[in-house]
Amino acid sequence: MSVRIIDGKSIAVAIRRRITEAVRKRMTAGLPRPGLAVIQVGDNPASSVYVSHKRRDCTEVGFHSEAYELPLQTSEKELVNLVDRLNKNPAIDGVLVQLPLPGHMDTQAVIERIDPGKDVDGFHPENIGRLLLRLPGIRPCTPYGIMSLLEHTDERLEGKDAIVIGQSNIVGRPMAIELLNARCTPTICHSRTRDLQAKVRSADIVIAAVGREGFIPGTWIKTGAIVIDVGINRNALGKLVGDVDFATACERAAWITPVPGGVGPMTRAALLENTLLAAERHSHRP
Numbered sequence: 001m002s003v004r005i006i007d008g009k010s011i012a013v014a015i016r017r018r019i020t021e022a023v024r025k026r027m028t029a030g031l032p033r034p035g036l037a038v039i040q041v042g043d044n045p046a047s048s049v050y051v052s053h054k055r056r057d058c059t060e061v062g063f064h065s066e067a068y069e070l071p072l073q074t075s076e077k078e079l080v081n082l083v084d085r086l087n088k089n090p091a092i093d094g095v096l097v098q099l100p101l102p103g104h105m106d107t108q109a110v111i112e113r114i115d116p117g118k119d120v121d122g123f124h125p126e127n128i129g130r131l132l133l134r135l136p137g138i139r140p141c142t143p144y145g146i147m148s149l150l151e152h153t154d155e156r157l158e159g160k161d162a163i164v165i166g167q168s169n170i171v172g173r174p175m176a177i178e179l180l181n182a183r184c185t186p187t188i189c190h191s192r193t194r195d196l197q198a199k200v201r202s203a204d205i206v207i208a209a210v211g212r213e214g215f216i217p218g219t220w221i222k223t224g225a226i227v228i229d230v231g232i233n234r235n236a237l238g239k240l241v242g243d244v245d246f247a248t249a250c251e252r253a254a255w256i257t258p259v260p261g262g263v264g265p266m267t268r269a270a271l272l273e274n275t276l277l278a279a280e281r282h283s284h285r286p
């Protein structure tokens with residue numbers, strides 16, 4: 001049996017087409033374009049690349065987009081003032097504050113300042129709480145995008161043992177909840193986990209979100225498993241590589257995501273889906 005590659009890049013293209021069509025329908029109905037505001041503080045080159053991708057995505061699907069590039073020395077007060085203004089701005093349905101923020105800022109306080117109805121990252125405690133309780137809300141983009149990737153395999157998720165390696169607020173924790181909501185049996189692993197290898201070996205679904213090149217040897221992967229690689233690492237040759245040793249994992253996995261072209265494009269597609277959803281809710285109850 002040979003591995004099948006889950007092509008995040010082309011699934012994301014299909015999602016953007018669907019969103020473009022939904023925007024066109026809204027316009028025909030006299031509704032405004034969905035609007036996304038992206039705020040970047042400082043000029044971290046990686047952040048600048050991500051922000052420019054997000055702007056390009058917005059243009060492609062016909063969203064209104066606003067980019068705010070604030071200097072590194074911006075105070076937290078100035079940043080939350082901007083968030084407050086965007087919260088009130090009816091042309092804006094989604095507010096995204098690019099992370100990481102500079103060290104002098106209280107990231108959690110800034111996240112909690114965003115109107116939960118405009119929190120298109122899905123990072124606000126209200127949205128995380130809603131996910132946990134299976135209530136409608138905005139879902140964090142990376143885990144949401146991964147659930148769409150999993151739907152593109154022909155496998156039934158129900159009852160599968162899933163391992164999530166990484167316990168971050170933005171990926172690992174919400175990912176485990178998404179898997180639970182899909183009736184998998186999730187296990188969250190982290191740096192204090194004992195015998196990670198045994199846990200990976202027994203998993204039907206492996207979600208690797210560690211941020212270290214080749215952290216998961218392919219030989220650990222169970223035959224027939226689904227492997228989702230969230231890692232985006234630059235190797236010694238300057239190439240983007242994941243957390244899983246791809247070539248050897250391909251010898252065992254039934255399905256695997258590539259890096260690049262797997263989870264990354266789906267995170268961006270999920271952001272567009274969240275912004276459209278937020279706009280639809282805003283036009284129902286303004």
Ligand SMILES: Nc1nc(=O)c2c([nH]1)NC[C@@H]1CN(c3ccc(C(=O)N[C@@H](CCC(=O)O)C(=O)O)cc3)C=[N+]21
Binds near residue numbers: 141260
């Ligand atoms: N508030 C906030 N929300 C985020 O969603 C957020 C953030 N802050 N800070 C940084 C991380 C990182 N992130 C990525 C999204 C897409 C790709 C992506 O599209 N990657 C391409 C490769 C792009 C390249 O060539 O660099 C791929 O994997 O194929 C990567 C990384 C979103 N983040």
